[in-house]
Amino acid sequence: ELKVEQNPLFLSMQEGKNYTIYCNYSTTSDRLYWYRQDPGKSLESLFVLLSNGAVKQEGRLMASLDTKARLSTLHITAAVHDLSATYFCAVDIVTNAGKSTFGDGTTLTVKP
Amino acid sequence: KAGVTQTPRYLIKTRGQQVTLSCSPISGHRSVSWYQQTPGQGLQFLFEYFSETQRNKGNFPGRFSGRQFSNSRSEMNVSTLELGDSALYLCASSLAEGFRDEQFFGPGTRLTVL
Numbered sequence: 001e002l003k004v005e006q007n008p009l010f011l012s013m014q015e016g017k018n019y020t021i022y023c024n025y026s027t028t029s030d031r032l033y034w035y036r037q038d039p040g041k042s043l044e045s046l047f048v049l050l051s052n053g054a055v056k057q058e059g060r061l062m063a064s065l066d067t068k069a070r071l072s073t074l075h076i077t078a079a080v081h082d083l084s085a086t087y088f089c090a091v092d093i094v095t096n097a098g099k100s101t102f103g104d105g106t107t108l109t110v111k112p
Numbered sequence: 113k114a115g116v117t118q119t120p121r122y123l124i125k126t127r128g129q130q131v132t133l134s135c136s137p138i139s140g141h142r143s144v145s146w147y148q149q150t151p152g153q154g155l156q157f158l159f160e161y162f163s164e165t166q167r168n169k170g171n172f173p174g175r176f177s178g179r180q181f182s183n184s185r186s187e188m189n190v191s192t193l194e195l196g197d198s199a200l201y202l203c204a205s206s207l208a209e210g211f212r213d214e215q216f217f218g219p220g221t222r223l224t225v226l
Contacts, residue, residue, distance in 0.1 A: 041220075043217040101157070
């Protein structure tokens with residue numbers, strides 16, 4: 001059974017600092033997603049990573065994928081308060097049609 | 113292009129009742145997946161439908177069921193509601209033609225069981 005582990009689960013940062021969220025998964029995957037969720041809201045897609053070595057950046061967020069290590073990272077650069085949210089990674093396996101397996105989420109709080 | 117829509121957005125039911133939630137995917141998307149999100153269990157996959165057929169099912173009791181119509185709209189039904197069914201129910205749609213494509217989530221239905 002595919003397992004997805006995120007760490008840390010809770011992260012409190014000062015504005016302007018950098019930090020990395022890690023996502024490990026247990027079996028070969030076909031796609032890895034990063035989502036953002038604000039309290040009481042739905043999931044907003046941030047990145048879709050398809051191949052080994054994939055790197056995508058949007059603003060202060062950068063995601064990368066190492067399929068050999070079964071590891072994805074979400075790097076936050078110079079955090080600002082607006083980045084406070086819960087971040088989820090999710091993994092797809094093509095033989096498991098329509099099902100994404102999610103990590104437990106990382107709740108990020110950025111303090112001034 | 114309109115996004116994924118879910119109705120109703122909020123629902124309050126009592127134990128033992130049943131409930132039906134609706135999801136309209138993005139136009140042209142043929143796959144609809146349903147997820148349950150609770151503070152204790154996180155995001156858990158319920159089932160996925162593609163072209164009116166259930167292709168995949170998560171580990172939920174038979175009280176949870178779903179269907180998909182020819183226009184790709186999907187409904188999920190929960191019978192004999194329990195307190196633990198209180199959750200945010202999310203649906204997601206994708207093109208999913210032969211392989212998983214990026215999925216887009218709807219705003220969710222917040223179900224409260226009293």
